Amino acid sequence: MDAVAFLAMGREVLARQPFSRHVGAELLALEPGRCELSVALTDELKQQDGFAHGGVVSYLADNALTFAGGTAMQVPVVTSEYKINYVRPAIGERLVARAHAAHVSRSQAVCQCEIYALSGEGEKLCAIAQGTIARKGDGSAAADQSSP
Amino acid sequence: MDAVAFLAMGREVLARQPFSRHVGAELLALEPGRCELSVALTDELKQQDGFAHGGVVSYLADNALTFAGGTAMQVPVVTSEYKINYVRPAIGERLVARAHAAHVSRSQAVCQCEIYALSGEGEKLCAIAQGTIARKGDGSAAADQSSP
Amino acid sequence: MDAVAFLAMGREVLARQPFSRHVGAELLALEPGRCELSVALTDELKQQDGFAHGGVVSYLADNALTFAGGTAMQVPVVTSEYKINYVRPAIGERLVARAHAAHVSRSQAVCQCEIYALSGEGEKLCAIAQGTIARKGDGSAAADQSSP
């Protein structure tokens, strides 16, 4: 698949996620093991101080990590876990998450993600995340139906 | 402040967060160091397989951790960082996050959160989170404006 | 296996870990999905301020999480990932880590752990951890030999 088709395929996957449409997410770039996911910082994505809500920044991290891991492994995947550090209030016109797969094995990819806020002043790092994307139905508790 | 006023105060804070309104979040319970935050699992909160999107589960974790930490410390706070493990697809009519402060100091609270999916079959654990809620402007990089 | 034999089996596993012997670790309690692991706080386990070194607290968290997850799943396991929050300097005569499996599936267990320092003043919470213990060779990158 060429680069244009690959990005188009990713955008189709994103368009099938109702929540991604609900927050207005856009896939800016996608290649195996790497992605760039963005939202325009509309009022409805903010918290009480006018910054992006942490949940929006988390959404971007979660989904960008998954796209990076899924395209690295090229099998159906689920997000197993991640951690995120917020380092600055997310203020600006747009947020962009850039994720890449740092290590890929048969069963999982460990990915990293940086989230930037874009404004007239340029782009500023707002959050840093790291997580595990797992092959679906194989080492992925999130895909199991077994009870606790 | 009595228990009813405390919950009403929390609901007022939540209502001032545009993103919390955007996802339809409701504060079911609130006391110092403890909270219960919920969303009805409407279609727009789902991903392509009909489960709650990970970003929604993350939003609940992030916000519930913050309410637990903020009410434990009773000062203005920011979420500093957290990690989340997804353990089962979030399927059902409603998600409920239950968070509590596990350790509170002058400058931060370390909080834990469990997210459950509620359906006709009862409630099932979907995700587990742990994070740091920091006093605003004191040990909180997220409140700093300094550049990297 | 009865409770006494189960603990004896766990102690045998621990005794086969050279690093656990190097730090003087002792298994105080073990049952399926639950364990208590301890070290006497000798000088060689400290950092420059006389507290336990973070690496010792991390060792306890890592190993206690693994025992909790391994005994919950009762299959060969590896530690996939964990996070730890240090909440107080670990000062005292002894450290004790108490871990339990919070969710168990066919392929992994998500476990939580609290680490306490014991002194004449009683026991004080020093750190809180959460992590994933994975079935070996199944969903466990750490057991894979594939290269990045």
Place this chain on the structure above:
Amino acid sequence: MDAVAFLAMGREVLARQPFSRHVGAELLALEPGRCELSVALTDELKQQDGFAHGGVVSYLADNALTFAGGTAMQVPVVTSEYKINYVRPAIGERLVARAHAAHVSRSQAVCQCEIYALSGEGEKLCAIAQGTIARKGDGSAAADQSSP
């Protein structure tokens, strides 16, 4: 301080940590916001399968993150929290942790670390970590003496 003096200063700090001596840690490189910490993989640092014990890999991550954050901030610091993903068994003659500060503010540094195993086959990535190093006594629960 020139580069040679800076590294010598770091080695002096490391030498004052009894646990770092106990595991045989060596500081290979140190500059503001960046460090390289290593151990020879002697038998006593292994677990039952002949790999480095996860606790050793964790020790390296914890300490390398702290050196990176402390030299970035150039104030007394404590490790507040971190997460680590193990991606491959740590097999070889030596382990090396390379850490850098990804974001620095007045009160904390968010740092990242990669841990490699070195053998005749070259170096292989074994673990990836991310954590928060906090200014001592300011936003650092670990430096507080307040009780839970």
